[in-house]
Amino acid sequence: MILTIAAKELRALFASPLAWVVLAFLQVILGWILVTRLDAFITVQSQLMQMETPPGITEIVVAPIFGAAAVVLIMAVPLLSMRLIAEERRNQTMTFLVSAPLSMTQIVLGKFTGLFAFLLLSLVLILLMAASMYLGGRLDLGLLGTLSLGLALMTAAFAAVGVFFSALTAQPVVAATGTLATLLGLWLLNMSQANPDSPFLMLALIRRYESFTKGLLDTSDIVFLVLFTAVFLILSIRRLDADRLGA
Amino acid sequence: MTATDENLTVRATALTRQFGKRVAVNEVNLTLARGEVLGFLGPNGAGKTTTMQMITGNLAPSAGQVEICGVDMLERPRDAKARIGYLPETPPLYRDLTVNEFLALAARLHRVPRKQVGAAVDTARARCGLTDVGQRLIGTLSKGYQQRVGIAQAIIHNPDVVILDEPTVGLDPNQIRDIRALIRELGGQHSVILSTHILPEVEQVCDRVQIMHKGSLVFNDTIAGLRHFRGGTLMLGLRQAPAVEEIAAVPGVAHVEVVGPASDGMFRVEPEKGADPIDALVARAAERGWRLSHVAPAASHIEDVFVQLTQREEAA
Secondary structure, X not given: OHHHHHHHHHHHHHHOHHHHHHHHHHHHHHHHHHHHHHHHHHHHHHHHHOOOOOOOHHHXXXXXXXXXXXXXXXXXHHHHHOHHHHHHHHOOOHHHHHHOOOOHHHHHHHHHXXXXXXXXXXXXXXXXXXXXXXXXXXXXXXXXXXXXXXXXXXXXXXXXXXXXXXXXXXOHHHHXXXXXXXXXXXXXHHHHOOOOOOHHHHHOHHHHHHHHHOXXXXXXXXXXXXXXXXXXXXXHHHHHHHXXXXX | OOOOHHHEEEEEEEEEEEEOOEXXXXXXXXXEEOOOEEEEEOOOOOOHHHHHHHHOOOOOOOEEEEEEOOEEOOOOHHHHHOOEEEEOOXXXXXXXXXXXXXXXXXXXXXXOOHHHHHHHHHHHHHHOOOHHHOOOEHHHOOHHHHHHHHHHHHHOOOOOEEEEEOXXXXXXXXXXXXXXXXXXXXXHHOEEEEEEOOXXXXXXXOOEEEEEEOOEEEEEEEHHHHHHOOOOOEEEEEOOOOOHHHHHOOOOEEEEEEEOOHHHOEEEEEEOOOOOOHHXXXXXXXXXXXXXXXXXXXXXXXXXXXXXXXXXXXXX
């Protein structure tokens, strides 16, 4: 059932030009970063050769792409997630799902899975970009692995926030704004805190992501992102249940 | 109702729903037997849609209970919902899907096994007259066809209970006739609840009628019962009509109103409760020379009954 809803959402995303535009811009921006980083790499290559343990192409070229991808996705996810529930409310099609023998959990997870599958597709495109480095070099597969895992977990977290805000309102634009503000706020949280031990920094998404981009697999980061995703999904389910109970 | 429990597909007991302090639905009881078409009538804002939302599990009741074929909606919502097909007031249609895609999705979500989805879609399309438009996008269909798609999604999983909320609103007369014929046909195999405020529709299609007014059930009987229902209202025709007050002064008369143009001399006479003022009226007419031309129980037109039931409180 979850997959049936996910497939419907995926189809709806591809039926609208928005998803294609978002994917295209993502590719253009990341492709441009790839080219400039590659250029820089070639310029400094001779100096790198003299170092004892020189950073490889994965660190210099691929890691920045993943860093930029996370930022671009902060902008892109709200646009993709805003319609998930808000638009169903507005078009009064939510009744179709609620009247079907489905639990709210299945509805929310189905919508989340559909969006996440779409975002994983953009991750695959980024990996293809990284794979093009094989034309003239070799990749550090370990680092590529943590980068991919990190980005996948981040997009899951973004998507969960998007689903939640979409569940709050019947106005897709409001949902998009809320999602963007929340994600940007959490991303930039580390800038607002001068004290490095501040508990707020626990929530700073950029910190969580940084360790992945260094090739570190920290279980606390993984658990944090998984819990973060779960919390927002549970909040969405509660919100939809509240619709049924009414005020 | 004489139906046994096994025969009941819907049983709603003392359903109540409040929105803030406003009571939208107040202790409504409703039962539906297998194969029966129930007309659910009421003026706009009477609480029909709210009641239907509670029966279909879209809205949780503040108090009361809903059972679908013996399955409690609050305890096992998914099993209960699997037995219902619901067409809300606004048909819930995904405009960028084709009719076939949408119906297949509805079938899958309503637990139709994957292998039978194709057959279920074909059957539903055939029953709702959608055979020719399977490949069309729903958004490009006319309102009448969209309404049929809405009905098709409600019956695709062959549910025990079909609930239709004002299915003929906004359709042209031919489409209305088609949809009514379809509802009549559905009644044979499914139990149907049909909400409407169009009275002839109920007379044509339904076996039984429940009328709601201001959140409460005010009438529950068969169509025949509705036709025979009268509140003792009389139609009085006078060729030499006096002032309304003079008629109202006759003992036993509670209220008089003019029907049609004054020159016709037709009056609707509401008797006082339990009183039968015919003799008094005839005597008074002869005495004062009103030239009585017509006196009879008001033809219990279904619309009069409706008006009587729903306006009784204001009159009282």
